[in-house]
Amino acid sequence: MRVTVTFRHMESSEPLRKYAEEKTERLAKYFFEPIEAHWVLSVEKIRHIADCTIVASGVTTKAQGDTQDMYSAIDMAIDKLDVQAKKHKDKTKGHKAHNSSASIRYITPGAEGAAARHRVVKKENQFLKPMSVEEAAMQMDVADKEFLVFTDSVTSNINVIYRLGDGDYGLIETTVK
Numbered sequence: 001m002r003v004t005v006t007f008r009h010m011e012s013s014e015p016l017r018k019y020a021e022e023k024t025e026r027l028a029k030y031f032f033e034p035i036e037a038h039w040v041l042s043v044e045k046i047r048h049i050a051d052c053t054i055v056a057s058g059v060t061t062k063a064q065g066d067t068q069d070m071y072s073a074i075d076m077a078i079d080k081l082d083v084q085a086k087k088h089k090d091k092t093k094g095h096k097a098h099n100s101s102a103s104i105r106y107i108t109p110g111a112e113g114a115a116a117r118h119r120v121v122k123k124e125n126q127f128l129k130p131m132s133v134e135e136a137a138m139q140m141d142v143a144d145k146e147f148l149v150f151t152d153s154v155t156s157n158i159n160v161i162y163r164l165g166d167g168d169y170g171l172i173e174t175t176v177k
Helices: 014-025 070-093 113-117 133-143
Strands: 002-008 035-044 047-056 059-067 104-106 147-152 158-163 169-173
Touching: 002 014, 014 035, 014 047, 014 070, 035 070, 047 070, 059 070, 059 133, 070 133, 133 147, 133 158, 133 169
Parallel strands: 002 035, 104 169
Antiparallel strands: 035 047, 047 059, 147 158, 158 169
C-alpha cells in the first residue's frame, strides 16, 4: 500500500503523517493490490479537515472527516472509508457471473444534431480505465456517480454507463469505423 499525505494551510507533522498511514493500513484487507491512498489534511479557521482518496484495482473510494481535532477528523474519514470498503467487498464477494442484459439496458446514441443547438458550460476530465460492464456498474455504486466513461476490457472500445431513474443502468457502446 502506498500512502501519501499532503498538508494544506498547516505545518507538516510527522506524528499526523504516521497516524494517517497506520489507520489506512487497516483498510488493506478489503482491497486488492495495488492500493494507493492519498490524504489531504487541511485547517480552515477552527475546522480540521481530513480528506482521503483510495484507488485500488480500478475502484476509487473517497471520504472526508471534519471536526475541531485533526486526529478525530482522520478517524471519522477512516470510519466512512471502512463502511464503503465493506460494502464494496460484500458486493464483489457475492457477485456471480450472469447474463449482463438482465440488469443492464443497452442503448444506442440518439439524434446527432441535438448537441449543435446547446453550449458546453461544464467540462469534466475522465480517466479511461479498462474494465468490464459489471465492474463499471459496481464502480458507479461505490462512487455514487450519474455516469462513468470507461474502456471495455474485452473490445477496447470506449463506453459510457449511466444511471436510469428506476435504478437500472444504461450503456452507450461505441465502435470505430
